[in-house]
Amino acid sequence: MTYLLAFSFPAHSENPRVVFAVHEKLPSVEQLAEKTAACLGSETELRLVDQTSSPAWSSYNAVVLVGPQALKGWTFAEKTPAVAVFVSRDAAAEQLPRLASALYLEPPLKRQIALARKIMGEDRPLGVLVQDKAHWKNAGLSSVPLQPSLVTPYFVDQYDNLNRALLDLLKSNHALIGTYDTELYSSTNIKNILITAYRQNKPLIGPSSAYIKAGALATTYSDIDDVSRRLCEVLLTGIKEKVWPEADYNPYFKVRYNQQVGRSLNLLLPDASELAEQLAKEEGEY
Incomplete structure (x- = not known):
């Protein structure tokens, strides 16, 4: 039926x-x-x-x-x-x-990085934890100059285990940018990732709204x-x-915070609505 x-x-x-x-x-x-x-x-x-x-x-x-x-x-x-x-x-x-x-x-990784910069500061180094170089390429950032952008990928497959990659990232960066990878950021791994990050007083940005309640600091979402x-x-x-737009990320989005995490890290978080408008405007300029 x-x-x-x-x-x-x-x-x-x-x-x-x-x-x-x-x-x-x-x-x-x-x-x-x-x-x-x-x-x-x-x-x-x-x-x-x-x-x-x-x-x-x-x-x-x-x-x-x-x-x-x-x-x-x-x-x-x-x-x-x-x-x-x-x-x-x-x-x-x-x-x-x-x-x-x-x-x-999911939101594009470039948007999540832009969000992190608005919160942490434009000149702060950021680390992105990814499975391997193929995942980095799929994220659409493989052509971005890494040093000038202060964004560094850490490939888990180049380390003995996830914890070693995570600790290396947190040692040199002010925030961890999460990617939309349900295997890497699984329910099994996310607790360990968050505990390890906050022991170093480093926040997790993203990878989606679902992780805010778990303890991520901020994300963009539609x-x-x-x-x-x-x-x-x-x-x-x-x-x-008769012309279909190419498959793409949603240009319309909002910003969501975990205010409790922000207070614990002594971070002054910008107004979410104003920040979303600012990020959308900057995206439209490129």
Whole structure:
């Protein structure tokens, strides 16, 4: 039986019909579909991704694949353009040739570094802990001059273990920048990483909003409003102009702090809303 939930708003014949392919019903996905419908001014629907054989898919202007499970379960047998959301850059990478577009879940590492500089100081050295050089290249920073930028990657595979790499990083840098790597920053490793860092009075920046409660100092993140805003732009551009924006990070985002961690490190944290606006403005200048 098809799972169907429709969100309708005043529609016109020229407004697109969009379907959200989901692995399971979640409140956050329903919110995203509803907000996107309001932006498009037309109807959106939710359907289970395992219903891909249904001929109804072809009646839509676009399908939004929500999350890695929906992306993995999509057969791409339909001609309907597919846009992936709530997926990491790595998860989307294999399917990019067949996707019309994608909106990455995580913030770009350059943005996280810019955030750290605003908090710690522009002239403070920062360390990035990564699995290996391949992960550094995928982060989009392999072409950045390391010395002038005061950003140094520490490759775990070049050390005997994670702790040795972490201690080497903390010895020479004022903050640890986390990358969106669920293996490196797993539930098993994150406690050890945070305890080791704060023993050295060094904060962890990122890698995502989920780590703030665990003890990370700050991060940038995109909430449902930010995702729906960008998704609507992607859909309208692709459907109406027939040119789909390239898969990319979300340009709309917010800043979140762990105020308790900031106080324990005696750090004066800038206003989160003002800082997010400043970072977004600086990104737009490049």
